Amino acid sequence: MSATIRDVAKLANVSVATVSRVLNGTAKVNEETKNAVLRAQKELDFHLNSFARTLATKESNTIGVLVSDISDPFFALMIKACDQTARSFKKGLIITQGFYDEEKEIKAIENLLSHQCCGIIAHLLAISDEKLSSYMKKYPYIVLINRRLDGFEDRCVNIDNFNAMKDLTEYLIGLGHKKFVYIDSEFDIADAKERLEGFKQALSNHSLCIDDKYILQTKPYSENAVKTANTLIEMGVDKFSAIVCYNDSIAMSIINVFLNHGIKIPDDVSITGFDDLFFASVIYPSLTTVQNPIEKMGQEAVKLSFARFKKDETFCISEFETKILYRNSVKKN
Amino acid sequence: MSATIRDVAKLANVSVATVSRVLNGTAKVNEETKNAVLRAQKELDFHLNSFARTLATKESNTIGVLVSDISDPFFALMIKACDQTARSFKKGLIITQGFYDEEKEIKAIENLLSHQCCGIIAHLLAISDEKLSSYMKKYPYIVLINRRLDGFEDRCVNIDNFNAMKDLTEYLIGLGHKKFVYIDSEFDIADAKERLEGFKQALSNHSLCIDDKYILQTKPYSENAVKTANTLIEMGVDKFSAIVCYNDSIAMSIINVFLNHGIKIPDDVSITGFDDLFFASVIYPSLTTVQNPIEKMGQEAVKLSFARFKKDETFCISEFETKILYRNSVKKN
DNA sequence: TTGTAAGCGTTATCAC
DNA sequence: GTGATAACGCTTACAA
Numbered sequence: 001m002s003a004t005i006r007d008v009a010k011l012a013n014v015s016v017a018t019v020s021r022v023l024n025g026t027a028k029v030n031e032e033t034k035n036a037v038l039r040a041q042k043e044l045d046f047h048l049n050s051f052a053r054t055l056a057t058k059e060s061n062t063i064g065v066l067v068s069d070i071s072d073p074f075f076a077l078m079i080k081a082c083d084q085t086a087r088s089f090k091k092g093l094i095i096t097q098g099f100y101d102e103e104k105e106i107k108a109i110e111n112l113l114s115h116q117c118c119g120i121i122a123h124l125l126a127i128s129d130e131k132l133s134s135y136m137k138k139y140p141y142i143v144l145i146n147r148r149l150d151g152f153e154d155r156c157v158n159i160d161n162f163n164a165m166k167d168l169t170e171y172l173i174g175l176g177h178k179k180f181v182y183i184d185s186e187f188d189i190a191d192a193k194e195r196l197e198g199f200k201q202a203l204s205n206h207s208l209c210i211d212d213k214y215i216l217q218t219k220p221y222s223e224n225a226v227k228t229a230n231t232l233i234e235m236g237v238d239k240f241s242a243i244v245c246y247n248d249s250i251a252m253s254i255i256n257v258f259l260n261h262g263i264k265i266p267d268d269v270s271i272t273g274f275d276d277l278f279f280a281s282v283i284y285p286s287l288t289t290v291q292n293p294i295e296k297m298g299q300e301a302v303k304l305s306f307a308r309f310k311k312d313e314t315f316c317i318s319e320f321e322t323k324i325l326y327r328n329s330v331k332k333n
Numbered sequence: 334m335s336a337t338i339r340d341v342a343k344l345a346n347v348s349v350a351t352v353s354r355v356l357n358g359t360a361k362v363n364e365e366t367k368n369a370v371l372r373a374q375k376e377l378d379f380h381l382n383s384f385a386r387t388l389a390t391k392e393s394n395t396i397g398v399l400v401s402d403i404s405d406p407f408f409a410l411m412i413k414a415c416d417q418t419a420r421s422f423k424k425g426l427i428i429t430q431g432f433y434d435e436e437k438e439i440k441a442i443e444n445l446l447s448h449q450c451c452g453i454i455a456h457l458l459a460i461s462d463e464k465l466s467s468y469m470k471k472y473p474y475i476v477l478i479n480r481r482l483d484g485f486e487d488r489c490v491n492i493d494n495f496n497a498m499k500d501l502t503e504y505l506i507g508l509g510h511k512k513f514v515y516i517d518s519e520f521d522i523a524d525a526k527e528r529l530e531g532f533k534q535a536l537s538n539h540s541l542c543i544d545d546k547y548i549l550q551t552k553p554y555s556e557n558a559v560k561t562a563n564t565l566i567e568m569g570v571d572k573f574s575a576i577v578c579y580n581d582s583i584a585m586s587i588i589n590v591f592l593n594h595g596i597k598i599p600d601d602v603s604i605t606g607f608d609d610l611f612f613a614s615v616i617y618p619s620l621t622t623v624q625n626p627i628e629k630m631g632q633e634a635v636k637l638s639f640a641r642f643k644k645d646e647t648f649c650i651s652e653f654e655t656k657i658l659y660r661n662s663v664k665k666n
Numbered sequence: 667t668t669g670t671a672a673g674c675g676t677t678a679t680c681a682c
Numbered sequence: 683g684t685g686a687t688a689a690c691g692c693t694t695a696c697a698a
Contacts, residue, residue, distance in 0.1 A: 004676085026678090
């Protein structure tokens with residue numbers, strides 16, 4: 001139903017090859033011929049079919065991004081950054097979601113694969129190391145965000161979660177905090193473990209310790225942390241002076257529940273987050289957190305993946321820097 | 334480099350047609366033959382090339398979604414809803430962004446078009462009615478979200494912005510508020526106009542009026558509203574008792590700036606939003622706002638677009654219901 | 667139930 | 683500069 005390159009060729013009285021040349025700018029074409037082609041294109045409202053194009057060139061015009069859930073502001077930010085960089089390569093983004101579930105993550109990968117993406121950036125939580133490794137081996141251009149996978153370190157884009165959380169905790173300790181609660185992510189992945197370890201290291205550096213019952217777990221998105229917040233209130237907020245959270249979303253939920261219970265932040269309890277999502281500076285009180293350079297990571301991940309797709313193995317990246325953002329959810333006395 | 338359907342056929346000792354049948358489940362195949370094919374597929378780690386497939390069938394396995402900016406929680410929510418519904422049709426989503434700019438919006442549409450999407454859902458702000466109409470005419474399956482376009486009413490998925498904002502304003506008036514500020518969107522589109530008109534109607538229904546200097550404009554995402562908040566503070570917050578905002582993002586920013594200036598909400602000033610984004614119930618104080626059924630709208634938009642793509646013009650939708658959510662950013666006395 | 671072969675709409679390699 | 687034409691990898695009549 002839609003016009004094809006042949007229709008344009010016929011109307012412009014040239015060959016399909018010429019039309020292709022004009023439309024792609026891949027070779028010099030006589031100015032007049034060119035105009036004729038352009039006129040015919042306009043008249044027929046013709047667009048190259050990107051599928052036929054990809055089939056012929058074996059290079060799609062898309063880069064694939066796989067995240068757990070687009071509606072999580074963390075991923076939304078990452079995607080936006082990926083999109084920017086993809087654009088600079090004249091590529092579009094195709095986005096799939098894994099929804100924290102191994103089977104869905106695999107489907108999402110397969111989906112991306114079948115799209116001949118010239119680059120894949122994935123944030124995978126649920127899939128096993130073993131299965132993931134097999135994909136990584138088979139498709140050398142897949143790049144991982146926020147996950148460490150043995151044997152593929154050069155394709156894992158990461159921050160130093162351990163030290164970031166250690167530094168944040170030591171900042172709190174320096175402020176005089178001794179009794180902590182730590183809210184961990186329920187998902188069993190590297191970054192969560194590293195953050196928890198960093199937290200514990202800071203305590204032990206200062207001869208402090210924490211009872212396991214003060215290390216709680218929750219899903220790392222906000223709705224789920226409400227229950228945890230209530231648990232804390234039941235425990236009694238006088239039992240601790242600072243709550244260190246795996247991420248901003250958790251911290252935000254807890255702050256909200258606490259404020260609604262008349263618990264003052266930071267006067268009664270201090271709270272910290274991790275990521276510095278857009279709302280962290282905008283909620284009340286503004287959230288002391290760790291700046292996670294997710295945008296830079298997204299950009300570099302796309303560059304790396306695309307370079308590897310084009311067999312350029314020289315491009316490499318190093319760990320990204322984090323920074324503590326000192327705001328108002330922590331009592332400074 | 335990657336295996337093709339022919340390789341699989343050869344290895345399984347069958348024809349390519351049979352392989353296709355097995356992999357697509359499009360026809361009955363002898364159980365043994367089938368297993369042979371599946372084995373061969375596994376051995377070669379073969380995936381159907383979705384481009385070749387689309388080229389042959391003229392139907393891609395994607396539905397296109399066009400939004401202004403994925404990192405806006407409003408759009409993220411919408412996309413998630415679209416994705417769910419698309420999945421139920423065995424379609425994936427391809428997402429492009431328009432970034433509030435006419436040229437970029439057009440590029441984004443063209444991008445989607447060249448992907449042979451079997452359905453397009455678009456949230457377009459910047460493109461002119463005229464250009465948009467020409468696209469709508471040419472591609473009868475494009476469905477618009479949050480925009481009214483003359484002549485295409487049956488393909489515009491909308492809420493009744495006018496009445497929603499009127500009702501919200503009348504609620505405030507009923508609470509005794511008389512002196513208002515209205516923060517409008519800077520973008521010249523229908524929903525913003527409708528909301529403002531609804532607001533004005535409520536005032537006039539109660540013989541109230543508002544000086545134009547109390548109707549301010551800002552970009553409808555949070556960073557930009559900070560300036561506006563400061564303007565309000567300079568004006569003196571004793572000049573008004575309630576601030577009605579075009580959306581939640583604006584409201585949230587203003588609340589934040591105010592709290593940081595020691596202005597109490599809702600004791601000193603009441604504030605309302607619009608949309609009920611995830612943070613609206615979670616910020617402090619929780620935000621009185623209008624529930625925008627964006628998820629339902631996304632779902633129905635996908636259904637409508639896909640139906641129209643398949644030439645089914647019977648599917649139709651009506652306006653979506655909104656609801657005022659009475660929370661704590663409004664003084665109730 | 668299975669195989670053959672003609673598309674699908676491009677690009678790219680040759681000639682001219 | 684330009685034009686034929688063979689891929690690209692799949693689906694789907696049509697035949698067997």
